[in-house]
Amino acid sequence: MSATQILFWFLSALAIVSALSVVISKNPVYSVLSLIITFFAVSGHYILLNAQFIGIVNLIVYAGAIMVLFLFVIMLMNLNQDNEPQKNKWLKMAGVVSGGCLMLVFVAAFKTSEVNGKIAQTIDGNIGLTETLGKALFNEYVVPFEISSILFLSAMVGAVVIGKKGD
Incomplete structure (x- = not known):
């Protein structure tokens, strides 16, 4: 077993255990x-x-910014057990049934999918490298990239205008 396979299985187990911990944990923090x-x-x-680009952006945007926002929101909320309404047993049962139905849909979708013979290009290819992404973005897709930047700029100006009207 190579180091890449060991790292893959370690990261997979870590992802599954921590994702289950997200759902099972009673403490929101x-x-x-x-x-x-x-x-x-x-x-x-x-x-x-x-x-690499998607991995680093995932770390910066999701693990960095959005999770800090979630932590601040959770810290600002009043999470007393006294204020929380008790859920009905039928509501809990409906949640279990709907979750089971969703799992059945996922199992059926994975059962019909064909992954035999499809191997990710990780060693020889430079598909996900930042250099390749930058060349494609600024050569072939420069017009959509600039249009999206103008759209983001207009959204930012609109947010400032709406924010200033309240003052």
């Missing part, structure tokens, strides 16, 4: 911290697949 660990494991998978 522990749940968010487990979600951060899941994002780190997923970023490790991206890097193993030679998609």
